[in-house]
Amino acid sequence: MNIKLRLVAMNFLQFFIWGSWLISLGGYMIVTLKFTGVEVGSIFATMGIASLFMPAVMGIISDRFVNAEKVLGISHIVGGLLLFTASGIKDYPSLYIIMLFNSMAYMPTIALANTVSYNALEKSGLDIMKSFPPIRVWGTIGFICAMWMVDFMGATKSPVQLYIAGGSAILLGLYSFTMPKRPPLKPGDARSFATTLGLDAFILFRSKKMAVFFIFSMFLGAALQVTNLFGGSFLDDFKGRFPDSFGVQHPNLLLSISQISETLFILTIPFFLQKFGIKKVMLFSIVAWVFRFGLFGIGDPDKGLFLLVLSMIIYGMAFDFFNISGSLFVEKEADIKMRASAQGLFMLMTNGLGAFFGGILSGWVVDFFTSPNGIRNWQNIWFTFAGYALVLAIAFPLIFKYKHDRNAVRGPVAH
Incomplete structure (x- = not known):
């Protein structure tokens, strides 16, 4: 299959996962689970906590130890299993912990997906600056499609949105293993934790x-x-x-x-x-x-x-x-x-x-x-x-x- 089409599919799913729950989970927690505003806010704040250090940690792992496409795949599979787990949780403390771990799994994948995309385009001899933006737009399209799917299924106030997100995450995790290999960098090329x-x-x-x-x-x-x-x-x-x-x-x-x-x-x-x-x-x-x-x-x-x-x-x-x-x-x-x-x-x-x-x-x-x-x-x-x-x-x-x-x-x- 054409590498651009493969990357379109990957970027589509990358943000389809997020769009399945990011916009509607707050309503589910407030309306269905009866959480307070502070509880909802703190669960969404887990994305901020994860963004402080997890992209750097996963970046170093992919730069030094494990192929980037494998780190991407493992992260999505772990995130998908956590989203399935979250769908059955009704109390705030447990859901907070699960969503914190899900954020730690998902937030690094945004940068990892870019890394895998850049590597695939480079190996195919394509201009990254010209080729990637039209591919990345399909990520936003995936986000919108997920929102519409959850809406038409009447799942905006139900845990079904988490099943959709979890299933698509595992699908993307498996698909990531088939992407062109991006091995760890040479020791002199890998960035430090502080730099990342x-x-x-x-x-x-x-x-x-x-x-x-x-x-x-x-x-x-x-x-x-x-x-x-x-x-x-x-x-x-x-x-x-x-x-x-x-x-x-x-x-x-x-x-x-x-x-x-x-x-x-x-x-x-x-x-x-x-x-x-x-x-x-x-x-x-x-x-x-x-x-x-x-x-x-x-x-x-x-x-x-x-x-x-x-x-x-x-x-x-x-x-x-x-x-x-x-x-x-x-x-x-x-x-x-x-x-x-x-x-x-x-x-x-x-x-x-x-x-x-x-x-x-x-x-x-x-x-x-x-x-x-x-x-x-x-x-x-x-x-x-x-x-x-x-x-x-x-x-x-x-x-x-x-x-x-x-x-x-x-x-x-x-x-």
């Missing part, structure tokens, strides 16, 4: 500009998963007022507009970076988060459905203009000798520390605005998150000092 994790890039904090950038990256990272955590339960709480509305009947379909928007906004990044520079593009992202949360606060699945749809569309700008543009900025500003470490540091600040604190703090906010009889004041909840983003939007341009040079941007963006 990005710790040696902490020298960048000596620059005030980079220090401010990384700190705001952590603050923004806290916002990335908030609507993923609570979007499903938010829509479900309208079932008493609008039981037949589209958003209540098909929450995952409505929420999937966010991922569709994300794929479209990726294409606009080179233009915006070239014209406005990283400072304004990051500011656009922060302001987009204000509208993302604010529109959730005033929208509803009935007459306010257009406001929710607008929020989903804005998500593409909020997510991409921060995540991808930030990565490009790090690539441009870091010394060539530590670019890999700098990217590791960026991921640590956003998907590690940011995701961890975001999961915990958002859970506290939800519980604070939940009455003793379990009724949640979603407008206050979303306005609190919008206020948080607004504070960042005001502070960022005042603190982050950066002068845009259009000529300097052309190289990295084109690359």
